[in-house]
Amino acid sequence: MSKRVILLKNQTKKLDKYQKVFEDENFEPIFVPLITHTNIPGEILNLLHDYNYLNSLQCLIVTSQRTVECLVEEILPALDDISRNILINKVVYTVGPTTANFLKAIGFTNILGGFDAGNGDNLADIMITDLLDNDNTVVKDPKDINEILFLVGEIRRDIIPKKLHKRNLKVREVVVYKTEDKVDSLVHFNELYQDGDWVVVFSPQGTKPILNYIKGNDSSCVNYRLVSIGPTTEKYLNDIGMPPVVTSKKPEANSLLDAIKNSQVNNNNII
Known part of the structure; x- marks a missing residue:
């Protein structure tokens, strides 16, 4: 089972908390920047x-x-x-x-x-x-x-x-x-995505090209596992017909990690 986690967010300057928390648990966090500030x-x-x-x-x-x-x-x-x-x-x-x-x-x-x-x-x-x-x-x-x-x-x-x-x-x-959406986010995502990766959505902004691609019939993203950082983003994903496998209880790194690990244990997380 993949321990690669694609984080649809800009990496925080210096050391990103999500990077540290996931790497400490032997996950591989991969950042896909979506917007410029x-x-x-x-x-x-x-x-x-x-x-x-x-x-x-x-x-x-x-x-x-x-x-x-x-x-x-x-x-x-x-x-x-x-x-x-x-x-x-x-x-x-x-x-x-x-x-x-x-x-x-x-x-x-x-x-x-x-x-x-x-x-x-x-x-x-x-x-x-x-x-x-x-x-x-x-x-x-x-x-x-x-x-x-x-x-x-x-x-x-x-x-x-x-x-x-x-x-x-x-x-x-x-x-x-x-903020402005990056024009190359989908290209970047395609270069990094591997079958079975976790894909974490932090906010609707800048995600439309990637989510439309994942949802499309011609997408190579078959066994993706979509994760929401919180209830507001979960509602957005539900509204566009892409319900997440799991939602983090709190919008922070440790809670997100726990949600993914618990979902792995349940073995019901392949879409």
């Missing part, structure tokens, strides 16, 4: 250079590793010491332990959500509890909660702001990076 720090820097705005911020939301990269590469280096210290000591809400660990590594000190928030819907619930009714007896007035700053990419889901807006919380979304 470009930082767009202008708008956020204009805001953060305003001391009054920075001090008034209630908290931040960071749900993407690409946002963390923009923070490291463009935002934090452009701030003076005072602004930087104010920012990294703000409460920051995030999804999944991987992004939480990246935020901790670059200096943020008050990170909430993380492992307890497997997706955006869960994170929004955590934030509502924290900000509005954290003592379970007194519901706070949303008017007393300052603006929440959500750092996003050009393409993003609106689950978090929609849920927060329903509770009348003020959320400002600021784009800090943009």
Whole structure:
């Protein structure tokens, strides 16, 4: 049984957590980059250079590793010491332990959500509890909660702001990076894929050429094993008629590895 795992994602700079976790268990992780990223720090820097705005911020939301990269590469280096210290000591809400660990590594000190928030819907619930009714007896007035700053990419889901807006919380979304699909992702995939490989889908973006190819009748991908990183991506795969063999319980490397290993034990994973 193959222990090759094709990860449909860009490899994280330095050491990718997925690479380490899978290699430690004698799997062979293979990365197929799907998108290119470009930082767009202008708008956020204009805001953060305003001391009054920075001090008034209630908290931040960071749900993407690409946002963390923009923070490291463009935002934090452009701030003076005072602004930087104010920012990294703000409460920051995030999804999944991987992004939480990246935020901790670059200096943020008050990170909430993380492992307890497997997706955006869960994170929004955590934030509502924290900000509005954290003592379970007194519901706070949303008017007393300052603006929440959500750092996003050009393409993003609106689950978090929609849920927060329903509770009348003020959320400002600021784009800090943009993404574009790579034109050669399918070529790259075809060069690497071997019959029986695990194929892990992290997000719908950039996957269409590969998934259409796998699904097509003329595809050489017969015994592929499709894996979803979480419930949102699982829903997308189900909607296009490609249900995954297994879905990771949490959007992080160890949970993904456990899901694949458990599926191997069941011996019901060849499509």
